Amino acid sequence: MGFEALPERLAQVRAELARRAPQQITIVAVTKGFGTDAIRAALDAGLADIGENRVQEAVQKQEELGARSQELGIRWHLIGHLQRNKARVVPGRFEMVQSVDSLDLAKELDKRAAGLRVLLQVNVARESQKSGCAPEEARTLARDIAALGNLRLEGLMTLAPFTDDVEVQRRTFRGLRLLRDTIKEEEGVWLPTLSMGMSSDYASAVQEGATVIRLGTALFGPRAGETP
Template sequence: MDFGALPERLAHVRAEIARRQAAAGRTGPVTLVAVTKGFGVDAVEAALAAGVTDLGENRVQEALQKLDAPPLAGRRVAWHLIGHLQRNKAKHVAGRFALVHSLDSVALADELDRRAAAHGATQRVLLQVNMAGEAQKSGCTPAEASSLARHVAAQPHLALEGLMTIAPFTDDEDVQRRTFRGLRALRDALQQEEGLWLPTLSMGMSADYGTAVEEGATVIRLGTVLFGPRTTERAGEETVERERGGGEDPA
């Protein structure tokens, strides 16, 4: 595929981030995670050439194929796992990803901790919270977040850094804003009540990242707005992925 428009798209996104931050009176860095799921290694190479250093994947198998691709050997890449993680895949994840955005249960936390220990690593993680209560999506409930955060923070080989959420797939900006504002409020409450330091809010994708930035996102996960639409076949799969709790929007 031709990714020649990527530098221009990146510039537009960065300008929009600055505009939204200024409008909301916010400052501080926003990490842009370029989501390459559904695209090949050429998309990764194009992103790196354009100055992107943080890349995201939803599926463990697809991610590992890219991590191990010869053209990427020795390249400076921070890989983010943003999709739902099953316990039986934790062994492939611990110690290989800079940040796991989708920790959502005690059982998964225990497995990731065990696997990270085996690698002599500390795995950085975010709690995925299902703020909108959508039955088809992964993530703990807001009510479960406090006890889960305490458990994760107590694991010796996990580093809890913040929270992640996915807003409902809607054009209603009020719904998006309530979701993102709710995650920020939950983070603030956890910091105050549990004595945790949770600087990272991973929220906002191609269709809603501007609103997320206004509400305090420190990480946004962008795919189609950078790389263009995926193929029709893949787009159908991505719609299902998002409904199950995948971390970036369908094409």
């Protein structure tokens, strides 16, 4: 699969961001389901933040790239659900884990990965099929994770329901932003990073204050088996 269209797609995304968002936005290129050629294409386009959903797939790509993974300056983000028994794989492999959703998982990572940057995943829309802590748990969890000695809790992450309804999207993202503000006011924990918005809804996310968006098909096109 070629990625010749990536620079043009990225330019379109950046133009959309310029129209909608005054804040600085980090684009995480999500290469789930693509090979290392997608990672190289992203790097060639100036994108060094690479997101993977599964630990095993990320490790396979890192091993395929070998020493070049560090030489290329890749910043690996784990954005999918992480089981506690996989926490041992994280040290030295990921710059950030965006999907911490429990204190138990945070403690496992804290034992193993000094200085690891993490986000607390919140299931704002309360969808049963998605990971993330409940909104009412987030305040206490953020306080407790921030108190751990080794992790660097930098913000919150969420996924909106899969819908074309822009108001539903924006309500979800707004909920995460307001939750972040509440955590600051009531717990004194400042969380500058809001990771929210994917290929289908990033425009809504940036309007509600996203500082990180996670884009796959918007950059690389459809994955094998997906409808263009």
